[in-house]
Amino acid sequence: MVNFELSKNDKTVLDALRSESLIARKYARQYDENEHEFPPDELPEAKDHPNFMSHMATRGAEDSGGSVMMTLIAMGSTWGDYSVRLRRRDSGLGNSALKAAGTPEQIEKWGGLTLAMAITEPGCGSDPSQVRTTATLDGDNWVINGEKIFVTTGCRADGVVVWATLDRSAGRAGIKSFLVEKGAPGFIVAHKEKKLGIRADDTAAYVFEDCRIPRSNLLGGKEEIPKGGSGGFKGVMKTFNMTRPLVAGLGLGMAEAALDFTREELSRAGIDIAYDVQGTTQSAAAAKFIELESAFEAAKLTMLRASWLADKGETNNIEASVSKAKAGGAVRDITQGCIEILGPMGISRAHLLEKWFRDVRITDIYEGTGEIQRMIIARGLLDYTRKELN
Amino acid sequence: MISFELSEEQTSVREAMQGFASDVLRPAAREYDEASAIPDLFFQQAWALGLTATQIPESYGGYGAERSPFTNALVLEELAYGDAALAVAAMTPCLFANALLDHGTDEQKQAHLAAFCGDSFHTGSLALSEPKPGFDPFAPSTTAEKKGSGYTLHGVKSFVPLAASAAHFVVIARSEDGLDAFIVPRDTPGLTVSETEKNLGLKALQTSELRLDGVDLPAAQRLGGAKGADVRRLINQGRVAISAVLTGLSRAVLDYCVPYSKERVAFDEPIAQKQSIAFRLAEMHMEIESSRWMTWKAASDLEAGRDATRSATMAKRYVAEKSMWISDNGVQVLGGHGFIREHPVELWYRNARTLGVLEGTATV
Ligand SMILES: Cc1cc2nc3c(=O)[nH]c(=O)nc-3n(C[C@H](O)[C@H](O)[C@H](O)COP(=O)(O)OP(=O)(O)OC[C@H]3O[C@@H](n4cnc5c(N)ncnc54)[C@H](O)[C@@H]3O)c2cc1C
Numbered sequence: 242m243v244n245f246e247l248s249k250n251d252k253t254v255l256d257a258l259r260s261e262s263l264i265a266r267k268y269a270r271q272y273d274e275n276e277h278e279f280p281p282d283e284l285p286e287a288k289d290h291p292n293f294m295s296h297m298a299t300r301g302a303e304d305s306g307g308s309v310m311m312t313l314i315a316m317g318s319t320w321g322d323y324s325v326r327l328r329r330r331d332s333g334l335g336n337s338a339l340k341a342a343g344t345p346e347q348i349e350k351w352g353g354l355t356l357a358m359a360i361t362e363p364g365c366g367s368d369p370s371q372v373r374t375t376a377t378l379d380g381d382n383w384v385i386n387g388e389k390i391f392v393t394t395g396c397r398a399d400g401v402v403v404w405a406t407l408d409r410s411a412g413r414a415g416i417k418s419f420l421v422e423k424g425a426p427g428f429i430v431a432h433k434e435k436k437l438g439i440r441a442d443d444t445a446a447y448v449f450e451d452c453r454i455p456r457s458n459l460l461g462g463k464e465e466i467p468k469g470g471s472g473g474f475k476g477v478m479k480t481f482n483m484t485r486p487l488v489a490g491l492g493l494g495m496a497e498a499a500l501d502f503t504r505e506e507l508s509r510a511g512i513d514i515a516y517d518v519q520g521t522t523q524s525a526a527a528a529k530f531i532e533l534e535s536a537f538e539a540a541k542l543t544m545l546r547a548s549w550l551a552d553k554g555e556t557n558n559i560e561a562s563v564s565k566a567k568a569g570g571a572v573r574d575i576t577q578g579c580i581e582i583l584g585p586m587g588i589s590r591a592h593l594l595e596k597w598f599r600d601v602r603i604t605d606i607y608e609g610t611g612e613i614q615r616m617i618i619a620r621g622l623l624d625y626t627r628k629e630l631n
Numbered sequence: 632m633i634s635f636e637l638s639e640e641q642t643s644v645r646e647a648m649q650g651f652a653s654d655v656l657r658p659a660a661r662e663y664d665e666a667s668a669i670p671d672l673f674f675q676q677a678w679a680l681g682l683t684a685t686q687i688p689e690s691y692g693g694y695g696a697e698r699s700p701f702t703n704a705l706v707l708e709e710l711a712y713g714d715a716a717l718a719v720a721a722m723t724p725c726l727f728a729n730a731l732l733d734h735g736t737d738e739q740k741q742a743h744l745a746a747f748c749g750d751s752f753h754t755g756s757l758a759l760s761e762p763k764p765g766f767d768p769f770a771p772s773t774t775a776e777k778k779g780s781g782y783t784l785h786g787v788k789s790f791v792p793l794a795a796s797a798a799h800f801v802v803i804a805r806s807e808d809g810l811d812a813f814i815v816p817r818d819t820p821g822l823t824v825s826e827t828e829k830n831l832g833l834k835a836l837q838t839s840e841l842r843l844d845g846v847d848l849p850a851a852q853r854l855g856g857a858k859g860a861d862v863r864r865l866i867n868q869g870r871v872a873i874s875a876v877l878t879g880l881s882r883a884v885l886d887y888c889v890p891y892s893k894e895r896v897a898f899d900e901p902i903a904q905k906q907s908i909a910f911r912l913a914e915m916h917m918e919i920e921s922s923r924w925m926t927w928k929a930a931s932d933l934e935a936g937r938d939a940t941r942s943a944t945m946a947k948r949y950v951a952e953k954s955m956w957i958s959d960n961g962v963q964v965l966g967g968h969g970f971i972r973e974h975p976v977e978l979w980y981r982n983a984r985t986l987g988v989l990e991g992t993a994t995v
Contacts, residue, residue, distance in 0.1 A: 242634065242636060242638055243634060243635055243636060243637060243701065243931055244632055244633065244634045244931065245633060245927075245928045245931055246632075246935075247632070248632045251633075303632055304632055305632045305633045305634075306632075306633075309633045516940045516944040516945070517769045517863065517940050517944070518767060518769065518770075519765055519766070519767035519768075519769075519770075520948055521764075521765040522765045522767060531944070531945060532948070535925070535946075535948060536949075538925060538928070538945055538949075539921035539922075539924070539925055539949060540921070542921065542924035542925065542928060543917070543920055543921055545924075546635055546920070546924060549633060549634065549635050550635075559916075560920075563916070563917050563920055566913075566917060567917055567921060612906075612910070614913075615909070615913040615914065616906075616909070616910075616913075618913035618917065619909035619910060619912055619913040622885075622889055622912055622913065622916055623892075623903050623909065623912070625903070625904070625909075629904055630903075630904055630906075630909055
């Protein structure tokens with residue numbers, strides 16, 4: 242049956258997360274203003290506070306599925322802060338790639354590490370088929386050369402999944418992913434970026450100079466380059482069907498925080514949000530607020546739809562892109578609109594709204610820009626290949 | 632738990648409606664719009680689907696299926712994919728029957744529901760909208776004054792669907808108890824039904840204005856008797872219904888634009904290969920999905936008996952805005968051809984603008 246209500250167990254998990262997020266939020270400004278510091282792995286309050294994830298141990302048939310819960314947890318976490326957590330639990334993007342593409346032995350060996358994901362290069366972002374970083378076989382080693390930028394958790398991660406090409410003339414089919422652990426010779430973490438928002442999040446630039454890794458570090462182990470087609474490329478891109486709804490959730494958590502803050506401030510000013518008054522006759526602030534809140538609901542529902550399909554084991558590539566693109570647009574409209582509603586107090590650094598406005602802006606950029614999501618959706622609708630629509 | 636899973640029954644109702652929409656509604660849409668009328672044959676065909684009688688309990692003569700606002704929202708989306716005016720027309724008997732089912736006293740149900748369970752088309756209607764700027768259904772100008780043991784109604788109602796053939800109306804008014812509703816037989820002295828209104832869209836659907844000049848009613852005609860009726864719920868049901876209709880309409884627009892833009896060539900390639908067209912189609916799809924889930928969420932609040940004021944209002948406002956945007960783009964994707972009545976996009980454009988401002992024209 243169609244159901245949009247959380248179960249009792251679902252609520253227990255999310256309520257416990259909410260209380261952790263309230264603590265994390267107290268540190269949000271500090272790590273935003275001190276970009277060179279990393280938030281600690283555990284906040285001081287952690288020792289007196291049980292881990293909300295412990296409630297995920299008891300799940301029943303009437304509870305929401307795992308992927309649905311992960312998107313709701315993503316939202317609940319960033320409602321507190323994008324980067325600060327009571328306890329860090331980042332498994333990086335590279336961990337998703339390892340799970341999707343690694344051999345059982347590789348998953349066993351590296352599953353416990355925090356892994357970043359390095360696809361983007363100075364010369365290519367939206368079109369990863371243009372990766373120029375090379376991997377060359379030399380005896381029992383791969384030798385990697387190239388530059389990677391914008392690597393999330395790049396500084397703190399234990400290792401990274403790197404996209405490199407074995408043969409540029411083979412196009413997409415020649416691109417493989419490699420696992421490089423920190424400390425590999427020739428692997429240099431060049432610097433940490435300074436950003437508009439999500440400043441406490443570490444975003445690194447990497448240089449690989451004749452970086453040597455064992456031959457067995459090729460993810461999935463398939464060294465041959467298939468003739469024609471995309472090879473394993475499409476399979477690798479499937480990782481995004483899982484991560485895109487999560488990215489939507491990360492953005493929506495902050496948008497929800499902005500809405501909650503704005504509603505409270507409006508109410509303090511004597512403006513209540515009434516839903517039983519016609520939009521054309523209610524106050525402009527209330528009408529605008531309901532418009533923003535509806536954008537939030539719509540985006541959240543597309544996120545739940547994409548993750549619900551994932552839980553059912555059904556194809557969700559279009560839905561994942563829909564959720565990412567919807568969230569990418571909604572969170573910008575919402576935070577921009579909340580500032581418009583609150584006026585000068587919205588831009589004051591005495592409040593977090595201006596921070597959320599900066600932080601959410603990444604949602605429509607990484608993991609494929611809004612334009613790239615639209616391209617994926619349009620190709621699906623029109624039954625077009627990348628040749629026909631690009 | 633979060634779930635988007637339809638029941639087997641809902642899936643099969645949906646499929647049946649898809650068939651009816653493509654076999655009957657879509658082929659007739661243009662002709663009936665041009666004629667500003669719907670022939671009796673259509674009402675008989677729609678009646679045979681049992682849309683109204685299905686959810687009336689057996690004790691009142693119906694088929695006794697569960698009363699389900701959610702399933703009705705599914706039905707409306709599918710029918711409106713065929714044609715919005717005909718979808719609203721086919722469901723108009725429900726406007727009256729569901730109001731009685733949900734809010735009427737046992738006597739009121741006994742008196743009225745059996746007529747909706749017969750073999751031939753029968754309808755009542757709902758009078759909610761009023762002809763004034765910024766009409767707010769929660770604050771109607773129509774009044775019901777207590778007079779002796781009964782009530783006297785004053786006011787003007789507009790856009791009352793199928794008023795010309797309705798045997799009874801549920802009229803929404805403001806009484807000393809707040810929002811109130813009354814069952815008004817069409818021959819009650821003081822009630823006049825106007826000529827058919829001429830509107831921008833939903834042209835096939837005949838609607839009228841109702842004038843209530845001191846319409847005296849016994850207390851027994853108050854919907855829900857001494858307890859009265861939950862008019863908020865009635866308004867919310869209307870909002871969810873309009874959202875469902877507009878979602879179906881939006882889907883029709885996109886499904887028309889996709890093959891058209893793949894065929895139409897400009898500057899040596901199909902216009903669909905231009906990003907400004909392709910991305911527009913992608914956004915239309917995103918908003919159709921969003922519209923459906925917003926509608927479902929509000930419908931499931933109604934289904935569970937929760938107060939749906941917030942979710943229904945958000946759904947209606949959101950879906951109305953997006954369907955306007957989608958149908959606007961539908962015209963643009965076809966260029967000059969979109970402006971010509973040979974294609975349905977201009978009809979959808981008019982219908983979207985019309986439905987977006989309506990209240991109480993459909994129900995779930
Ligand atoms: C904070 C942060 C964290 C990140 N984390 C990671 C990470 O962990 N790992 C990683 O590999 N990358 C990461 N990225 C990189 C991110 O995924 C890319 O920046 C993004 O995909 C866009 O690529 P680009 O910056 O090269 O922009 P470009 O590709 O140069 O795009 C510029 C503009 O052109 C548009 N555009 C491009 N192609 C098309 C097209 N075909 N049609 C229409 N418009 C088009 C884009 O939408 C965009 O608006 C991160 C970036 C940031 C800022």
